[in-house]
Amino acid sequence: MRNVRLPRRRFLALGAASLGGMLLSGCDRLSEAPDFQEFLASAEWLTYRVQRLLGGRHALAREFTASDLSPVFKVNGTRMPEGEEYAALREGNFADWRLRVDGLVAKPLEFSLADLRNLPQRIQITRHDCVEGWSAIGKWQGVPLAIVLARAALLPAARFVVFHCADVYEQTLDGTGQYYESIDLIDAFHPQTILAHSLNDVPLTIGHGAPLRLRVERQLGYKHAKYVMRIELTDRLDRFGRGKGGFWEDRGYEWYAGI
């Protein structure tokens, strides 16, 4: 009996080990196949639909109190945008900086930092969740995006809001390394979606996206575009970057980053 069982056991172990190895290399090969990546990405649509269905438009992200603030709010992504244009703006303390709002709007507009500060403000203490896994709590102040969009008056064809940023996150020949982001109109008109100019009661530092960054509190950190220079209303996202709606989206990350 023993003589029969031992080789059988060894055979099973060997079989399991080689099957495991085959599965691992098979998974890597699958991971490389664009069709399979598309297949896996189909789950994003389901997540988006279900979260929108459950939460509707209005569910608010948790707001915290001053005692919850992170001692240090981690700086991530670009720390210092390159280029002379940004350097000049920075040296002038962003007095010459203008936020342009255009695209599918009835009234293209420009706002200075002072203009934005003079609009109705929202202050919110929220948790910032990075796609990497860490979280930090900070106090943001800014103007609700809804107010800016209302002034520019959206055309009926507008479906997405695109944020063009000053930072080039990756050097590319075709210019697709420029940071940009986009959100749908549900998030754009959400009360907690603000164009923030201050973090923890002081104007944004360069590392946190001076002079203006987006806060879109129900999504992960990479959606919160820093160094916003221009807001463009559009009906489609395939005209921008590599067509997926954002710098990280063009590199495989979810456009809907609510998870």
Add this chain to the structure above:
Amino acid sequence: MGDENRKQAMSEIRAADSSRPLPRARRLLVDRHTRVTRLTHWINLLCVAVLLMSGLQIFNAHPALYWGQSGADADRPAFEIGADDSGDGPPAGFTRIGSSIFTTTGILGVSRDASGEAVQRGVPRWITLPSWRDLALGRRWHFFFAWLFVANLLVYFAAGLASGHFWRDLLPSRRQLRPRFILRDIIDHLRLKFPRGEAARHYNPLQKLTYLGVVFVLLPLMIVTGLAMSPGMDAILPWLVDLFGGRQSARTIHFIAASLITLFVFVHVAMVLLAGPVNELRAMITGRFAIFVEDDHA
């Protein structure tokens, strides 16, 4: 006792031994697992394997765990995998649990990449999906299979409730829950003594409690702690994240529950191998499990 007497006694014993009729054990194939149980078992295995490996890929993006709402570089993690490259030599991998630090070079903190070079990395490439560093793709795998995992578990729960499988086969009887009974079962397990004959028709109490713990505690806990990490879900169900004491706590519990599931898988596979892999695997594939019952009419 004289030498002569002892020899005689021994031969008498031998004679008695060989003359005792062998118990006539009849091999009986019984229906062990329903079709739904078998199907959902294997789909679950696929999902758990993909989720564990893609989860470790995601974990590698920030291999530190915290308690509370927030936690990042400036905060003190409860658990951390890192690399120390302050020395002259190659970087050393370390794992820190609370205030205890372990050197884990080669596996955690520092391990070899595809070209064989030692690089700084949370967990090694052979347990992540994909094997190379790719958070985006790891997340794609993770969330696709998370949906499949949830759907599969719902099918299993619905079928188990409808058929009475949970009450009939998984809920321990009052007798099985007696401390003496459980203690004996623990000792039997430690001695690798498995139930035979009629007793093998049913799960033993440790088995029942383990399956209940995995199916009704650990697997659902993975789902709810996973959801509690989603900023979108936190807006929809704020109490979900409070339940775990914050998003970073939920992430830590997600990791602990995943570790317990991994532990279960190892013990489960070991038990299958020890209890008779062919019989156990056949039962989970065809549904038929062989037991050996003594034939009363022999």
